[in-house]
Amino acid sequence: MSRLPITKTPKPYVGGAFIRSESGRTFPIADAAGDFFANIPQCTRKDLRNAVEAAAKAGPGWAKRTAYNRAQILYRLGEMLEARRSEMIDTLVRFGAVKGAAAKEVEAAIDRLVYYAGWADKYEQVLGNVNPVASPHFNFTVTEPMGVIGVIAPAAPALLGLISLVAPAITSGNTVVALASETTPYPAILLGEMLATSDLPGGVVNILTGHRKELVPTFATHTHLRAISAAGVGADERKALRLGAAESVKRVRISDTTDAAGWFADGAQSLYAIRDFLEFKTTWHPIGA
Amino acid sequence: MSTLAVQKKNTRPVARAGRPAPELIFGDLWEFDPAPETADPKLKPRYDLFIGGEFVAPKSGKYFDTINPGNEQKLAEIALAGRDDVDAAYAAAQRAYDTVWARMPGRERAKYLFRIARLLQDRAREFAVAETLNGGKPIKESRDFDVPMAAAHFFYHAGWADKLEYVAPGRRAAPLGVVGQVIPWNFPLLMLAWKIAPALAMGNCVVLKPAETTSITCLKLGEILQDAGLPPGVVNFVTGAGETGAAVMGHPTPAKVAFTGSTEVGKIIMRSLAGTEKKMTMELGGKAANIVFDDAPLDQAVEGIVNGIFFNQGHVCCAGSRLLVHEPVAEQVLAKLKNRIRVLRVGDPMDKNTDVGAINSKPQLEKIAELVASGTKEGAEMFQPPCRLPTKGYYFRPTLFSGVSMSHRIAREEIFGPVLSILTFRTVDEAIEKANNTAYGLSAGVWTDKGSRILKMSVELKAGVVWANTYNKFDPTSPFGGYKESGFGREGGRQGLLDYCKLI
Secondary structure (H helix, E strand, O other): OOOOOOOOOOOOEEOOEEOOOOOOOEEEEEOOOOOEEEEEEOOOHHHHHHHHHHHHHHHHHHHHOOHHHHHHHHHHHHHHHHHOHHHHHHHHHHOOOOHHHHHHHHHHHHHHHHHHHHHOOOHHHHHOEEEOOOOOEEEEEEEEEOOEEEEEOOOOOHHHHHHHHHHHHHHOOOEEEEEOOOOOOHHHHHHHHHHHOOOOOOOOEEEEOOOHHHHHHHHHHOOOEEEEEEOOOOHHHHHHHHHHHHOOOOEEEEOOOOOHHHHHOHHHOOHHHHHOOEEEEEEEEEOOO | OHHHHHHHHHHOOOOOOOOOOOOOOOOOOOOOOOOEOOOOOOOOOEEOEEEOOEEEOOOOOOEEEEEEOOOOEEEEEEEOOOHHHHHHHHHHHHHHHHHHHOOOOHHHHHHHHHHHHHHHHHOHHHHHHHHHHHHOOOHHHHHHHHHHHHHHHHHHHHOOOOOHHHOOOOOOEEEOOEEEEEOOOOOHHHHHHHHHHHHHHHOOEEEEEOOOOOOHHHHHHHHHHHHOOOOOOOEEEOOOOHHHHHHHHHOOOOOEEEEEOOHHHHHHHHHHOOOOOOEEEEEOOOOOEEEEOOOOOHHHHHHHHHHHHHHHHHOOOOOOOEEEEEHHHHHHHHHHHHHHHHOOOEOOOOEOOOOEOOOOOHHHHHHHHHHHHHHHHOOOEEEOOOOOOOOOOOOOOOEEEEOOOOOOHHHHOOOOOOEEEEEEEOOHHHHHHHHHOOOOOOEEEEEOOOHHHHHHHHHHOOOOEEEEOOOOOOOOOOOEOOOHHHEEOOEOHHHHHHOOEEEO
């Protein structure tokens, strides 16, 4: 008789720990063959609020890390993904990707992390500047992370879409609460396991699984989320996000990328994706004795 | 000089009891003679809309009165733009964008902006007088700040028009199209310059609505745009109140809208545009902390505090309306401040000696009075100098509140008037915590002798502009704009330009 394998209980990664939904709710997912795969936690608004709290707690420490250190940690995350490359490819294949496409997606996700790792100690030099004001002041404009960013990942590509939104936000010292692809949530669960071993402090990236319909309104209105980065959202969701955002003058960035090819393109990674989640601060420092 | 002092000695006010320092106080020993500014503002009795390069009557034929808040007298009639006028303005702007402006080489666009800057400098005195008559701000401010700074903004942005490839490294910056802009009444001409100059430099065309109480300098600038030969429709001005503003913001044509005004109205606009893909810039309210440490040069700090809150009667979104004073020097700073504001000259905005002019409108005066009443009711201690106010016009005494706590309305709500709320702190951390404990995040001030502390505070303060040992300083090269509920986007500098383009 063959050995019965141990199946994994999928748990989202929040606050540096693997959680179940506080509600105890789950929803079953099947693999591409239609076979039962696992029960995925159906996170609630309360789970989202808890995740925001974890992200807010992690924020100041992460933002105070040196740019060099953040760069190394992002690179380390790339290393973790590379090391578990085949496991991630197998997962994507299990949920419907053909082998070649799955490999391409994982490689693109790793390369994207390395791309942003390289930006961590450079974007400031490109985006900030000294301003030649007409008075005896040393006037300079620097960037600062906004705080906690709500990420709503596209349904597909489940891994690359999520990483493309999370990476630019955390490069500058923001922390993130992300909602994984509703249709293919498992790669995000697996990514959580890699985050946990990547030197990224707990709470910097928090990934929830669940239903968009249930969680998007809270993403929109939660006042501690200073910005929303969303992709693959329909007209109704866009409107809901922007209406909710108005309550606390929240910044909303909705990615125009709609198809898989767009996520693989060079244009899907950019200095300006980092800039979208920065505040600009201008200081007037006196010159003189 | 001495004879004058002796002569006037008999009229010296007697109410000096309880005053802390026996020092010579200007304006106390003698009266200032009136020093009225007399330049001709060259006002027309009636102002039409500026659409397609022409002054045109509103389709409804309706006009409203605009007054001088300094004496409540009517200055002129202003056209009331309706929905169809706004339509016409957007049609003109779109036409100008499609046929002329977006196709014009940057170096040519630049020359128009340079021309506008020069023509405004030529007519600076006239514009300053018009600004003061219509808005109530002291003539010395409109003359030395508003108008020259507006010209400087056009001059600065002019030079960008043919250098846009340096704005966004790695990408090409392209114009958005037509932009709709609504500006407030506190710096009518300057806010107009902040809005129009970067938009035009980038190659966009504009429909702008000034505030209903301060339309005159906007429409006078229309004359300058004509003199500069700016192609018709590149800039269009529609005047009116909230309804016109809503039509400008809600119109389907603009690819972007930019708003400067209250956070309350900003949120309404954000909600009304929620179903669209329009880009937005919001420059909203503030409740800035001005933080004075015990090692600060106190006399200089007192001047900065006064400038921070009484500049333009406190009608400044970045006004230093919450003074946070280090406990060891709190009493001293309060005493110096009281001394200082006793000699602020409040009154006729057209007098060159006036420090604090007229409140912009009656509703604003009522709002200030209401919030000040709440300050007294909630237990803060009020001080107002015993100055004489003109009998006609809207005036409010410079007001200090001491013993203010963070929960008081006067410490949380934007007053937009000459009212300073004073709080104290003991440690650097407490100052940071109090300064950041607000939904706003537009600006902050720090007063200390220590450079390293300035930088530490600058890092910790959640505000878009931090002034160290100065306050209310502006420059076209220096980006301005807020964090949190003070809005998003920047105006001025390289960062401001990026809000008027799309990246390709």
